[in-house]
Every structure is written in C-alpha cells, then in structure tokens.
C-alpha cells in the first residue's frame with residue numbers, strides 16, 4: 001500500500017494506481033522518476049499504472065550481461081583492423097531501483113579456498129650497485145629461458161660468437177631508435193658482449209619494432225654483414241595460450257580497486273550501493289542471484305587516498321590522516337558478507353613504501369584492517385594467488401598488480417598512446433607478452449635484487465587497477481581486467497587529462513568463464 005503522501009504525489013501528476021497492483025519491493029521515488037521520464041502525460045490527463053507498466057519499470061533495470069570475445073595476439077595487434085575487432089561493452093548495468101531484498105536467500109554453503117603463491121614481504125637488505133647488476137642479470141636469465149622454451153628460435157648463440165652465418169641472439173635492449181631513413185637500430189646486450197642490429201623496413205618483422213621497449217629481453221634472428229647484424233625476425237617471450245578449466249561450483253570473483261578513502265571525491269554512495277548489493281539488499285532478483293555467487297573480492301590497491309601523494313592533495317582530503325583513512329576502510333568493508341573472502345594489496349596511494357614489490361599494508365598504519373572480523377588476506381603488490389582450488393578444480397591463478405608502471409607505456413609506446421587510457425586492455429596484453437610488469441627502467445620504482453616484476457607464473461586472471469576505468473577482456477585463454485574506482489575526478493586528474501569511470505565492478509565466473517561489468 002502506498003503511503004498517503006506518496007499517493008498524493010502520484011495523483012497530482014495524474015498517475016492512478018490500479019487497485020490490483022502488486023507494489024511489493026518497489027521504490028516509489030524511483031518509480032515516480034521513471035514515470036515522469038517515460039510517460040510524462042499532459043496536465044489534466046489521467047494515466048493508469050497497471051502491472052504491465054510496473055513490469056516494464058522492473059525490466060528497465062534487468063541486467064543485460066554480455067561475455068566478451070577474444071583479442072588478437074601481439075603479432076596482429078599492430079593491424080588497425082585488429083583493434084576494431086576488440087569487444088566493447090555496449091551494455092552496462094545500473095542498479096537504480098532500491099528494491100528490498102526478497103526473503104529468498106540464494107547463498108549456498110560453498111567454502112572459499114585461497115592459496116598464496118607469491119607474497120613479497122619486506123626484506124631490509126642493504127642495496128648497492130651490485131644489486132642492480134644482479135637484478136638485470138636475473139631478468140636476462142629468466143626471460144632468456146622463456147625465449148628458449150618457445151622452441152621456434154633457430155641457432156641461438158652468444159653475442160660474442162656471432163660470425164657470418166645466419167643465427168639468433170638473445171639480449172637486453174640497451175638502446176633503440178628509428179633513423180631518418182626509416183631503419184630501426186637496436187643495441188642488444190647479453191652476458192658476453194653487445195651488438196648493433198639493423199632492421200630495415202623490408203625485413204619480415206619490421207612491424208614489431210614499434211613494440212620494442214628499453215630494457216626488455218628479446219631474441220632477434222638475422223645475419224651479420226660488414227659492420228651490422230641485419231635482423232629479420234623478432235621474438236618476445238610471449239604469454240602462452242591457456243586452456244581454461246572450470247570450477248564445478250558456481251563461484252564469482254569481484255574486483256574493486258582504488259577506493260581512495262579520505263579523498264573529498266570519495267564516492268560513498270556508490271560504495272554503499274555495492275556493499276548493499278553484495279548483501280542482497282539492492283538489485284532485482286537476477287542481480288541478487290549474481291551477488292550471492294560472489295565468494296571472493298579482490299582489491300588491487302589504493303584502499304585510501306593517502307597523504308602527500310600529489311601537489312596540493314591536502315586541500316582535497318576530508319580525512320587528512322592515514323590511520324583514520326584505514327580505520328574508515330575497515331568500517332565499510334566490515335559490512336561485506338561473511339561468505340566473501342577479501343584479498344587486499346597496496347597501490348601508490350597506500351601508506352607503504354612506493355618501490356615495487358610493495359609489501360603488504362603496514363600493521364602500524366592499517367591495524368583496523370588487520371583486526372577485521374572478515375576472512376581477509378593482506379598481501380603485497382604484486383602478488384600471485386590461487387582461488388578456489390578443490391579436489392575437482394585446480395583453482396584460478398590470479399596475478400594482482402596495482403599498475404603504477406602503466407602511465408609510462410601509455411605515454412611512450414606509440415600504439416598504446418594512440419588509444420590512451422581508453423583501451424587499457426591493450427596494455428595488459430602487451431605486458432603479458434613481455435612477461436614483465438614494468439620492463440623499462442624507470443617505468444616504476446623498484447627494489448633491485450632478483451626482479452620480482454617478471455611474470456613467471458602464468459595467471460588465469462591478470463587483475464589490475466590504477467587507471468580508474470573498468471575494463472575486462474580475454475587474451476589467449478586468460479582474463480585481463482582493470483577495476484575502476486570509488487573516487488570522482490580530482491584536480492590532479494583534471495590537470496593530466498584523466499577521465500575516471502567510477503563504480504564499475506568486473507566480475508569473473510569461475511564455473512562458466514563469463515565476464516561481466518556491473519555499474520553502481
């Protein structure tokens with residue numbers, strides 16, 4: 001039964017409520033706005049609201065979810081046409097109706113299971129020049145082995161052994177540039193020597209030269225003639241094609257990064273809507289059924305806005321205290337259902353050292369998070385976990401990385417620059433094929449040692465954040481995704497031309513392989 005005041009509001013506008021109408025679970029304000037928008041009748045006219053109209057109101061918010069198609073590999077990524085084939089999410093879901101949770105509870109008794117495969121805890125070893133040498137030597141050896149495992153690179157020899165026969169060399173890219181005449185010159189270095197390689201526009205893999213970045217390890221086949229080694233074929237370590245295995249249990253993993261608690265642009269309403277949805281308090285029946293399948297929530301960094309991260313940030317904070325920012329985070333996420341297991345790792349706004357790998361949140365600052373009553377895993381950035389391993393399912397391997405290095409490649413690699421932050425999925429695929437999260441020195445801060453940013457373990461899901469836009473796609477059988485954020489556009493983002501798309505949650509179903517984006 002409509003409250004009297006509301007009934008007046010409807011009748012004032014000429015909307016008559018049919019007596020046999022079932023108005024259970026309907027938010028009247030939402031309905032009123034909907035009617036105004038859709039059936040705005042002229043003054044003095046009457047309009048009867050019947051069950052069909054109520055049904056169409058409910059359907060307006062029914063999710064139209066779509067899986068996404070694949071993406072060409074890096075060999076075809078350069079073709080303009082390939083980009084266009086990449087799936088766009090044409091449909092988005094908005095959780096507008098504030099429908100009260102039905103009595104039906106979809107939640108089953110599925111147990112979560114997390115295996116932590118890689119978690120970088122802080123090691124306070126003194127660093128010196130030799131740490132940098134061992135850093136790049138370890139990178140060279142590890143990626144060289146990946147290149148050798150490809151099996152299609154012929155006659156590999158050390159650079160100091162190059163003679164006049166056709167051979168292949170593996171090395172770290174020391175310098176590279178395009179000459180005025182259009183040739184590509186690259187200086188490659190291995191443990192024995194360096195070599196200058198000339199790749200002319202007529203060579204077989206010339207198109208791949210635009211994908212080469214400094215300090216990565218690649219292989220080049222060719223032949224020496226005079227002063228130069230003429231390169232013909234270029235090989236990257238590449239991400240291997242994966243065969244997806246399916247969980248027998250219908251389980252969904254949700255990804256929500258860049259919460260930015262403490263910022264005056266923090267979008268509390270959107271976060272509360274998301275948490276309400278997880279608690280089956282918002283959404284229609286279909287949406288709540290989906291919420292009930294969420295058993296894992298991954299948060300890849302920037303839990304808080306932090307302090308002193310960019311110039312003038314202090315003017316944009318409504319909680320200018322990291323302790324209180326983390327306490328507030330714990331307060332919000334304490335309301336996540338018991339059935340969901342949380343995984344949190346830091347980003348560049350969190351109060352841990354910036355150099356990657358970033359250790360798990362410090363207990364000193366983030367104590368309230370450590371004290372949360374939830375099942376929570378507080379891990380490093382990057383980290384690698386296996387989700388939901390069962391007797392009949394090997395689990396889903398998830399590489400979690402916040403994404404601080406991303407800005408460098410978007411700015412420096414021409415084909416990524418062309419699409420900027422709009423097509424972050426291209427960058428994720430590009431890095432997977434490099435088998436490195438930040439190959440170029442200076443693209444992120446790092447602690448020298450054994451190069452922990454190499455992608456050694458092959459993930460089923462590569463989950464990132466930082467960009468404040470949600471994207472989800474498939475690549476060679478794996479899932480690549482970027483979570484969005486719960487923060488509006490800051491003055492800093494305005495200055496650098498970023499356009500965040502807050503409140504969107506990528507979802508991966510481990511049983512069906514379906515990918516979804518949910519907007520709050």
Ligand SMILES: [Fe+2]
Nearest residue numbers: 258302349466
């Ligand atoms: Fe962020």
